[in-house]
Amino acid sequence: MALCSIFCPRIPVRFRPKPISPLLSKPLFPLSYRVYSSLQPTPSTKDELGSVSIGFLGMGIMGSPMAQNLLKAGCDVTVWNRTKSKCDPLVGLGAKYKSSPEEVTATCDLTFAMLADPESAIDVACGKNGAVSGISSGKGYVDVSTVDAASSILISKQIKDTGALFLEAPVSGSKKPAEDGQLIFLTAGDKLLYEKAAPFLDIMGKSRFYLGDVGNGAAMKLVVNMIMGSMMASFAEGILLSQKVGLDPNVLVEVVSQGAINAPMYSLKGPSMIKSVYPTAFPLKHQQKDMRLALGLAESVSQSTPIAAAANELYKVAKSYGLSDEDFSAVIEALKAARSQQS
Ligand SMILES: NC(=O)C1=CN([C@@H]2O[C@H](COP(=O)(O)OP(=O)(O)OC[C@H]3O[C@@H](n4cnc5c(N)ncnc54)[C@H](OP(=O)(O)O)[C@@H]3O)[C@@H](O)[C@H]2O)C=CC1
Numbered sequence: 278m279a280l281c282s283i284f285c286p287r288i289p290v291r292f293r294p295k296p297i298s299p300l301l302s303k304p305l306f307p308l309s310y311r312v313y314s315s316l317q318p319t320p321s322t323k324d325e326l327g328s329v330s331i332g333f334l335g336m337g338i339m340g341s342p343m344a345q346n347l348l349k350a351g352c353d354v355t356v357w358n359r360t361k362s363k364c365d366p367l368v369g370l371g372a373k374y375k376s377s378p379e380e381v382t383a384t385c386d387l388t389f390a391m392l393a394d395p396e397s398a399i400d401v402a403c404g405k406n407g408a409v410s411g412i413s414s415g416k417g418y419v420d421v422s423t424v425d426a427a428s429s430i431l432i433s434k435q436i437k438d439t440g441a442l443f444l445e446a447p448v449s450g451s452k453k454p455a456e457d458g459q460l461i462f463l464t465a466g467d468k469l470l471y472e473k474a475a476p477f478l479d480i481m482g483k484s485r486f487y488l489g490d491v492g493n494g495a496a497m498k499l500v501v502n503m504i505m506g507s508m509m510a511s512f513a514e515g516i517l518l519s520q521k522v523g524l525d526p527n528v529l530v531e532v533v534s535q536g537a538i539n540a541p542m543y544s545l546k547g548p549s550m551i552k553s554v555y556p557t558a559f560p561l562k563h564q565q566k567d568m569r570l571a572l573g574l575a576e577s578v579s580q581s582t583p584i585a586a587a588a589n590e591l592y593k594v595a596k597s598y599g600l601s602d603e604d605f606s607a608v609i610e611a612l613k614a615a616r617s618q619q620s
């Protein structure tokens with residue numbers, strides 16, 4: 278297929294009609310699948326999909342279900358995780374296992390990485406026995422971790438120095454959307470790799486945005502999560518205030534859910550927050566990391582973000598209370614402690 282076809286205009290994902298059913302909304306072989314790479318024929322059948330060997334690094338809350346969806350769709354998946362035991366369920370489902378990121382990229386055409394933070398994303402890509410050591414020209418590396426732009430650019434440079442292609446593709450959506458293949462990919466980097474990875478992104482997600490140069494996907498993700506972190510902190514304040522003035526916080530959640538400020542997050546997390554339980558979907562430590570990185574982004578362009586700065590302090594307090602691995606909705610505990618200290 279001619280390379281120029283990669284740049285043929287097509288309907289941006291965000292302008293596509295709303296899906297009628299999950300099956301209809303997620304065809305296994307979307308139109309974009311026709312555009313693959315200059316190096317390989319265009320896959321168009323399930324067998325051809327399985328002929329691209331996929332690597333997946335990081336079997337955490339997000340990485341495991343994402344890799345599982347690729348397996349379920351018939352992909353040839355090889356997994357690696359720092360803590361090896363987390364690969365066992367995937368191997369049980371048919372995944373192959375390699376003992377280092379280097380071995381994964383050496384054997385796979387296209388490798389995804391879903392790691393905790395900038396430090397781990399850089400180490401897994403660029404460290405000893407890292408992805409860079411095994412990757413080579415004709416292959417691709419897609420980092421779906423949430424990191425800052427500088428870290429992503431560093432990883433991109435090292436991957437591209439080998440002749441391989443790089444795409445950053447952090448995701449919006451949490452544990453359940455990851456399980457349901459309903460993530461939103463915020464991609465940037467090599468356009469050719471974006472097209473090459475598209476059918477696989479479409480297995481794991483419901484939409485994807487291509488945002489241009491490496492760093493733009495990271496920045497978009499951080500802005501989105503900065504908003505989310507502030508929303509959650511504000512919601513936590515509201516729940517506690519409603520209780521303190523004698524209102525039923527469950528009714529507050531219901532009222533919020535019917536109005537213009539409704540967000541699925543409130544109905545999803547509110548009832549458990551009221552019961553002081555925080556089943557982890559998005560770990561609080563990662564939300565605080567994202568607030569910190571978003572504040573750094575804001576500082577780099579002298580943008581004032583006082584609301585996010587205040588919310589970040591609450592996540593830091595919650596972390597100091599040992600709530601790092603709880604869901605980020607546990608930020609409410611930081612406000613409870615402040616309240617009990619005052620009274
Ligand atoms: N959970 C969520 O709702 C969402 C999370 N994200 C982002 O996705 C990324 C992953 O999140 P999530 O799956 O929830 O996180 P988890 O904490 O569940 O998983 C983190 C992964 O990173 C690995 N890891 C951590 N430190 C290192 C290291 N030093 N070297 C090698 N591997 C390491 C962990 O390995 P090990 O098992 O050995 O600890 C694990 O595989 C984060 O960037 C997060 O911000 C994005 C959207 C939603």
Ligand SMILES: O=CCCC(=O)O
Binds near residue numbers: 449451559
């Ligand atoms: O980074 C985590 C995002 C969680 C979400 O989008 O629901």
